[in-house]
Amino acid sequence: MSVRTYRQIQRRQSRLIHVGAVPVGGDAPISVQTMTNTLTSDVAATVAQIKRAEAAGVDIVRVSCPDEDSTRALKDIVAQVSVPVVADIHFHYRRAIEAAEAGAACLRINPGNIGSSDRVREVVKAAKDHGCSMRIGVNAGSLEKHLLEKYGEPCPEAMVESALEHAKILEDNDFREFKISVKASDVFLAVAAYHGLAEACDYPLHLGITEAGGLIGGTVKSAIGMGNLLWGGIGDTIRVSLSAPPEEEVKVGFEILKSLGLRTRGVNIVSCPSCARQGFNVVDTVALLEKRLAHVTAPVTLSIIGCVVNGPGEARETMIGLTGGGGDNHMVYVAGTPDHKIDGDAMVEHIVQLVEQKAAEIEAAKAKE
Structure with a gap:
């Protein structure tokens, strides 16, 4: 099926x-x-x-x-x-x-x-x-x-x-x-x-x-x-x-x-509940991103996964993804593929910028329809 x-x-x-x-x-x-x-x-x-x-x-x-x-x-x-x-x-x-x-x-x-x-x-x-x-x-x-x-x-x-x-x-x-x-x-x-x-x-x-x-x-x-x-x-x-x-x-x-896929307004965050494998504090990161991205109305999908067990798989299904890595070196995915790494201090601000950029692209494409 x-x-x-x-x-x-x-x-x-x-x-x-x-x-x-x-x-x-x-x-x-x-x-x-x-x-x-x-x-x-x-x-x-x-x-x-x-x-x-x-x-x-x-x-x-x-x-x-x-x-x-x-x-x-x-x-x-x-x-x-x-x-x-x-x-x-x-x-x-x-x-x-x-x-x-x-x-x-x-x-x-x-x-x-x-x-x-x-x-x-x-x-x-x-x-x-x-x-x-x-x-x-x-x-x-x-x-x-x-x-x-x-x-x-x-x-x-x-x-x-x-x-x-x-x-x-x-x-x-x-x-x-x-x-x-x-x-x-x-x-x-x-x-x-x-x-x-x-x-x-x-x-x-x-x-x-x-x-x-x-x-x-x-x-x-x-x-x-x-x-x-x-x-x-x-x-x-x-x-x-x-x-x-x-x-x-x-x-x-x-x-x-x-x-249910019946409306697509705003950022849809896929995130893990976190565990001892997490490379960063997933709970606090997601809470902060929800606040920082509340103004975005374009339908952007974002995955925030603390480790590499499910991170790459979830990232393949979202527009932007973040997976916790070893130490303070986390992988950022764009359009489902590994794109670059980011350290923890810059992580939230960087993800916000990527989501806002993607949202602007979606809105611009919609305006041309």
């Missing part, structure tokens, strides 16, 4: 929608989202947080709009950021209308929870008038009472049925510019629900393991759950839900996509 064969992921075919200028679904790249945790009414703090997420590469940002102060602030927030903003709305239809008027690119709202059919029509009209898409967001922790009575507990079937009920309300109002999520904190429940929904409709799916936890635990749960779905071709946009700064969610999201 060739490498190309076993790395192929056949994505589920979904319809294409737009969140502002960002395409979601169809053949569009899988987008990475996050959500602010500031008071939305605090414009300066919210904008600063979104800017940090933008620097990490975020495609879409969601902000909560629970009250009029929040929707009033939304207009100023949207004007100061570069990425499309999703307004998170729960229950109150007026907030949805205000958010659409304030420039939200998307409304996260469940139409079945905002009251009468007249209210739904008003929200749909506002979305159409202002070019908003929507996200139907089903959560295992807040399923409708009639579904809990029918199924007895949150289960994949109940979550899918909830999503399709909300979708039908929008379809009945001739609105189809929406994506759907069926999130749960239980990995098995979330994955099963997404599989059921993927079979039941062709709308783009927003993936997430909700309330996943802190940076380490939440990263693991999200990687297992979303990685499972993405590997199976399911998912058009993702959000890693962490009890951590939003930019950390973005970084983890890109790492998940990069590991």
Whole structure:
């Protein structure tokens, strides 16, 4: 079996929608989202947080709009950021209308929870008038009472049925510019629900393991759950839900996509865990390189291996490689072949320069396409 064969992921075919200028679904790249945790009414703090997420590469940002102060602030927030903003709305239809008027690119709202059919029509009209898409967001922790009575507990079937009920309300109002999520904190429940929904409709799916936890635990749960779905071709946009700064969610999201070959943003470092054979301190070197290379957005592959056991082999597969040698004399690989040696004192600065140079070459070639 060739490498190309076993790395192929056949994505589920979904319809294409737009969140502002960002395409979601169809053949569009899988987008990475996050959500602010500031008071939305605090414009300066919210904008600063979104800017940090933008620097990490975020495609879409969601902000909560629970009250009029929040929707009033939304207009100023949207004007100061570069990425499309999703307004998170729960229950109150007026907030949805205000958010659409304030420039939200998307409304996260469940139409079945905002009251009468007249209210739904008003929200749909506002979305159409202002070019908003929507996200139907089903959560295992807040399923409708009639579904809990029918199924007895949150289960994949109940979550899918909830999503399709909300979708039908929008379809009945001739609105189809929406994506759907069926999130749960239980990995098995979330994955099963997404599989059921993927079979039941062709709308783009927003993936997430909700309330996943802190940076380490939440990263693991999200990687297992979303990685499972993405590997199976399911998912058009993702959000890693962490009890951590939003930019950390973005970084983890890109790492998940990069590991599956679905996005190629930034430096992908292949490094060993280190052992007594290491010719230099691998752990400290990698930590320093991650900080020094955080600004690079071009898809550069870099291997940092402490000794010659696996170093040459890993270096053959990366654009730039570093392998620990005897004493203070380490081998630098370029394009998979041994190129020159470098001593430990100059090592980090030299690798940074090589990566930045390679990134510039990639960007220049891309500009000519």
